[in-house]
Amino acid sequence: MLGECGMKERDKLALKKNSVALCKEMVVDELLIQFLQAEDVLTEGMAETILAEPTSHKRSWRLLSLLPKRGPQAFNSFCTALKETEQQHLCTLLIRFRERENKPTEIEGEMSLAQDNTPAKDRGNQERFPEPVFPLPTQECAVPAKRARTHESMEMCLDADSPVTTAVLPCTPEFYMSHSAQAYQMSSSPRGLALVVSNVRFEPELSELDTRRGGEVDEEVLRRLFTELDFTVSLHKDLTVQAMRDCIEQFARQSEHAVCDCSAVCLLSHGVEGSIYGTDGQLLELDWVFERFDNARCPLLQNKPKMFFIQACRGEEMDSGVDQIDGDDGKEPAGCEQRDAGREEKTERQSEAGDERERERLRVKLPQRSDMICGFASLKGTAAMRNTKKGSWFIQEINTALRLRARDTHLSDILVQVNGRIKEREGYAPGSAHHRCKEMSEFTSSLCKDFYLFPKLQGHPKGRQYLVKNVWPRREKGGSKTEIQAGGAEGVRTDRPVGRRAAGGRWH
Incomplete structure (x- = not known):
């Protein structure tokens, strides 16, 4: 059953079952968000909320929590956005999961053909406006799960022939x-x-x-x-x-x-x-x-x-990173530099008047x-x-x-x-x-x-x-x-x- 603003159940399931892989691997940046805004999947307020999240994982989670509420076309728009931002492997992951979950058995297929009483006119409309089919990579690029990815297949899936670019935004x-x-x-x-x-x-x-x-x-x-x-x-x-x-x-x-x-x-x-x-x-x-x-x-x-x-x-x-600990960033108290600067300020003012006359006699110079x-x-x-x-x-x-x-x-x-x-x-x-x-x-x-x-x-x-x-x-x-x-x-x-x-x- 599809609500007024809801997503199809099969699409919701595809997002839910693959949410861990999406949160770990998806890059939610300005380009992806701009694409979803252009497709009317996200409002400006939603976009700002997502991009305000401090970490990549949280931005991914926030986006995935909003998508099921954004209408029946949100899933297809999301898949297209992944493809357009060089994340074809994640698009493939979702599409193949949806196809696998909704693939009818042989008997169900025969029954559906026998019961297909759709008028020719309506079938023509379905053929003219099919659900988008995304090109799938070769078998080496299939990513059923992150842990199953080899170095080579991972590289092929993450890479593309050319970088994704958007036009330089103009100054006003x-x-x-x-x-x-x-x-x-x-x-x-x-x-x-x-x-x-x-x-x-x-x-x-x-x-x-x-x-x-x-x-x-x-x-x-x-x-x-x-x-x-x-x-x-x-x-x-x-x-x-x-x-x-x-x-x-x-x-x-x-x-x-x-x-x-x-x-x-x-x-x-x-x-x-x-x-x-x-x-x-x-x-x-x-x-x-x-x-x-x-x-x-x-x-x-x-x-x-x-x-x-x-x-x-x-x-x-090689920078292997360190584990982050909880707590505020360290803040250094006011140190001797500030106090020394205060003591030196008076001396500098005293000599400033004499130096000014000397500067006037010298031509303007630049540091090296x-x-x-x-x-x-x-x-x-x-x-x-x-x-x-x-x-x-x-x-x-x-x-x-x-x-x-x-x-x-x-x-x-x-x-x-x-x-x-x-x-x-x-x-x-x-x-x-x-x-x-x-x-x-x-x-x-x-x-x-x-x-x-x-x-x-x-x-x-x-x-x-x-x-x-x-x-x-x-x-x-x-x-x-x-x-x-x-x-x-x-x-x-x-x-x-x-x-x-x-x-x-x-x-x-």
Whole structure:
């Protein structure tokens, strides 16, 4: 019996019987919720309630508790949403369970055929509007239960040919007017130049530097993301250390920086603390990279924000996580720094008047390095996680956060949100070192103002003439396929060398 707002009993049963697997494996993010809102399955209030839950498990539980009350089409819409957010294996799990529970016996089938007195006209309508049938993967991808999944089948089910993306949400003129005064100027078109260097395949004799499967996905994600953020993107693949140096120096010297308001550099490779690998097994120091963009060597980017994203391991330690204990986060009491600052304030005021005269005689100077922000995929000494088909965890979260939050959030806060999302992620590969592995990203900043990208907002700020580009939500199709490799958590790999030391490097 179906109530006015109820779900079919067979669909309720499918959700109930598979609720444990769904809560453990489902990713309930903004994209999934937006899809369900577009299908009128969830109201705005419901969406806010779900996303306000502090953990992934609780968000999944809250969604599953609402779905049975959202009408007879909620189940099919939910399955479609899973498919559209690269969770095809969960969609398959539900569909196959429903088919198995409702499969008639041979006698029942004959009786139903004999008793089928439906008029031809009605049967025609049923044929025109059938229940959606979702494509099923091969047998290796079948996931009847989480514990039955092998490394290979798990990877095939969790992975897809290309990352799921939604259009970068546009900034509004009102937001720009209320926040631009305290932010870096960001009105040029293009906003800036973006350099993406991606090393996926290394020289064959370097057995300790395996092919970074999934790296192709990362580079395509970044290319699309920065293009939509109105950057001019240069993508370079599989470079030796010397080629990386030449590429970075040439990029830093480009005259186009003079008419742009910011820049971006993304480096993706294997790495150790403080350095990343070229395809020849040599190491490129990150400090050398940052120096190319300091105020002395790159005058065209003085006082302009420069963002860096480093997808590489910073050591060989695997973060296995720790058990969380109950209680409030530790809060440090006011320490000696505060008291010392109070004592020093008087002395500083006394010398301030004399210093002011001296400053007037000196020309304005800048520190050697400033206005930079750099996001790292992992903490010092730890490995960075990469899915062999979806790409790295860090780049996935950067992509999602910038697309959804750049419209009204400055970059420092966006990277804090990325840290929170990375903190929640956990690998799954029973029997391997990657099972329940963790990762923690971090960032460093010498920014001096809020760094808003003001996406898809065009026009000169002084004239206050703005044009928000038309951005119909769309899903990017295609993209470069990546090979399937057995083993690892969610097809997880690390961006660290394996086996013996690589040439010119040491591990920490």
